[in-house]
Amino acid sequence: MSIETAELRARLLKLLEEDTEFRYAVAGLIGLGEILRRLERHEEELKKIWEEIARLREDMNRGFERYDQQIAKLWNEIAKLREDMVKGFERHDMELAKLREDLNRPREDFNRAIQLFEKLGG
Template sequence: MDDLKKKFLELLETDDDFRFAVMGMIGVHEILKRLDTHSGIMIKMQEQMAKMQEEIKAMQEQMIKMQEEIKAMQEQMIKMREEINGLRAAVGELRETMRANTEEIKSLKADVSFLKRQGSETRSLLGSLTEAVFQDKALRRLESIMSSAGESVVDIRYNAAIDDKEFDLLIIGSRTVYAVEVKVRHRRQDVDYLLSKLGLAEKEFKGKKVIGVLAGIRMTRAVKSYARGLGMLVI
């Protein structure tokens, strides 16, 4: 073994071809070792690149999904805008309708106010006509009563006032004064009101008998009985 080693060293010193051959072998071996090392690195790099490609693919899929979601959201936004525009248009129409209704209500209120005035005037006119009819009826009836009693009519006063009280009709005879209260419907308090005014007529027409008269359409039996019990006439 020592001889072989000695021979090997001599050849390295003396034989250039041998020396180059040995150096070549050593170089190839070193290269192969380095290639093995680089192959391991390359494999790791390839594995890392494959992993990165998978991650990139996953990210791309997420991006596609996100783009789809964004597109869906954009479509929803467009739909919402259309709905909002529709609602705005509807609100505008409602406002116009409300304005028109407000104007119509104002017009109707004016019409109602006018009709109320007309109704009030009509009721007042009807009241005046009714009062005139019953005044005339009472006058004719009382003139007949006075004529039958041999009494003449001295004066007739419509809506006459004594002090602060008003009488619908006063028929003044030679001996008697008839104080007439005209109403469509007489109630007990109306009888009492007429009774309270008769004292004023008695003071006004001293020496003459004052008789209260109720003229109207509707009067209950109780009211008629009450008035007659006080010495009044019911027509």
């Protein structure tokens, strides 16, 4: 490498460090401008994606709230059905107890009749 080339390089590097306008001109020539424009587009697209994610999250949360309300209604309905079943079982138990009493009464009468018959000499 010749001395002239080395000096030219040194001057170019110094210009790049000190002269902002020159630095941007060189950057544009080597395609940095296109890269920066693409980065800006990507940032805009990324911003749109995050906004869409936020909207989707809001929609999802509203859906969860609806499902939570539906589940709460179902549990309330289950509780009511359980109460109705318990009341039905209680009525059933009372009816069975009455039937048992009704069935026992003739047997008791019969047993008394036998005892009376035996006392009378039977």
